[in-house]
Amino acid sequence: MKKPDPNNLIAYICSIVVMITAMVIFTKNIFPLIANNEELRHNLSLIDFDINIIVQTICSYFLLILGALIASRSRVCWIASIFLLSTCLISNLLIAEHYHYTDITPILVALGLLAIFYRHFNLQLYLSYSFVLIGAFLVFVISYGTLGSYLLRDEFSNLQTLGDAFYFTIVTFSTVGFGDILPKTHLARYFVSSMIIIGLLVFTSGITFIGLILNSKVKKLLTHFNKGKIGMTNHMILMGYNSIMTKILIECYEKKDIPYVVIDETGEIDSDRQLLQDQNKLLKTPYPGNHETLIQARLNEAKMVIVGFDRDADTIFAIMNIKEFLAEYTKRPKILARVFYRENIEKAKMVGADKVIAPHLMVADAIISYTIDS
Structure with missing residues (x-):
C-alpha cells in the first residue's frame, strides 16, 4: 500500500486548522450581533467597533475559501492566509479587546502552523485564478451588503435582523426591489448606492469570466468529440x-x-x-x-x-x-x-x-x- 505524501498530509492539516479558525472568527463577530443585547447596541454606534466587526467578518469569509485552497500547497494561498490572519490578529489586539473578550488562540495556532511548515507550500495554484477571484469577490459583495445594512439597520425601514439584512442584499443585487425595506436617511441611501455600484462591477465581471470559462469547456468538449485533434491547419x-x-x-x-x-x-x-x-x-x-x-x-x-x-x-x-x-x-x-x-x-x-x-x-x-x- 502506498504511503501518503507527508507534504500533502501537512497541507491538509493546515487547511483544516485555517478553515476552523475562519469559522471561529466569523462566529465570534456575528453571534454577538444576533444576540442583540444593550451593550452591543451601544458599541454599534462607535466607528472603531463597527470597523472591527466588518474587517474580521470579511477576512473570515476569505480565510474559509483560502483554507480549502491551501490544501493544494499553493504559495499564493499561503501568503494570502498569513496576511488575513495577521490582519485579524492586529484587529483583535488594537480594537476588539476594548469592547468584549476576544480569544486570539485559534489565530495564533493557525499562524504558527503556517509559519512552521512554510517550506511545504511551494507549489503554484492550479485552479484558475479568475475562478478564485470571482468566488472570493461574490462572497465579499454579499458580506459587504449584509453586514453594512445590518449595522445601519436603524437607518432603514423594516430591517431589524441579520436575516432581513441578507434578504435586502439579495433583493438589491438582483435588481428586483420589492420595496418592503427602504432607506430612510441620506447615509442609508449612500450605502445602497455603493452596494449597487459594487454589485454591478462584480456581477458583470463575473458573467464575463463565466462566459469565457464555458467557452473553454465547449472547446474541450468538441476536441474530445474530434478524438482529441486540434482545430488547426497550416500551423x-x-x-x-x-x-x-x-x-x-x-x-x-x-x-x-x-x-x-x-x-x-x-x-x-x-x-x-x-x-x-x-x-x-x-x-x-x-x-x-x-x-x-x-x-x-x-x-x-x-x-x-x-x-x-x-x-x-x-x-x-x-x-x-x-x-x-x-x-x-x-x-x-x-x-x-x-x-x-x-x-x-x-x-x-x-x-x-x-x-x-x-x-x-x-x-x-x-x-x-x-x-x-x-
Whole structure:
C-alpha cells in the first residue's frame, strides 16, 4: 500500500486548522450581533467597533475559501492566509479587546502552523485564478451588503435582523426591489448606492469570466468529440517545451496571430503550461514523436514543426518518428531541429531534418569572432 505524501498530509492539516479558525472568527463577530443585547447596541454606534466587526467578518469569509485552497500547497494561498490572519490578529489586539473578550488562540495556532511548515507550500495554484477571484469577490459583495445594512439597520425601514439584512442584499443585487425595506436617511441611501455600484462591477465581471470559462469547456468538449485533434491547419508545431526558446516563439506567434500548438513530454504543469492547456494549445506525449500525439496535432496539415527537446537524443528520436509518420502523407511540413552539440547537427540532418540550428554554438562562434576582431 502506498504511503501518503507527508507534504500533502501537512497541507491538509493546515487547511483544516485555517478553515476552523475562519469559522471561529466569523462566529465570534456575528453571534454577538444576533444576540442583540444593550451593550452591543451601544458599541454599534462607535466607528472603531463597527470597523472591527466588518474587517474580521470579511477576512473570515476569505480565510474559509483560502483554507480549502491551501490544501493544494499553493504559495499564493499561503501568503494570502498569513496576511488575513495577521490582519485579524492586529484587529483583535488594537480594537476588539476594548469592547468584549476576544480569544486570539485559534489565530495564533493557525499562524504558527503556517509559519512552521512554510517550506511545504511551494507549489503554484492550479485552479484558475479568475475562478478564485470571482468566488472570493461574490462572497465579499454579499458580506459587504449584509453586514453594512445590518449595522445601519436603524437607518432603514423594516430591517431589524441579520436575516432581513441578507434578504435586502439579495433583493438589491438582483435588481428586483420589492420595496418592503427602504432607506430612510441620506447615509442609508449612500450605502445602497455603493452596494449597487459594487454589485454591478462584480456581477458583470463575473458573467464575463463565466462566459469565457464555458467557452473553454465547449472547446474541450468538441476536441474530445474530434478524438482529441486540434482545430488547426497550416500551423506551427513546437515539440519540446524549454522555457526560453518556446516562450520567445510563442510571444512572436501571438503578436503575428500565427496558429501554433506545443507538444510536451514532461508531466509537470506550471502556470505557463496551464495557460497553454486552457487555450487547447498544449498536447502531452508519453515519448518524443508518439504517433497518436502527432495525429492530434494534425502534423500532416502543419506548416512547420520545430523540434527542440532538452536532450539532443530526444530531438533526433522525435525527428525519426516524425519522418516515419509522414511517410504515408503527400503533404509534409518542414522540419526544423534545434540541437546543443556540434556533432549532432549532421545526425539530425541524416534522420530527416530540413534545417538544423545550434543556438549555443552560434553564440559561442559570435563571441569568439568578436574577441578575435577586437
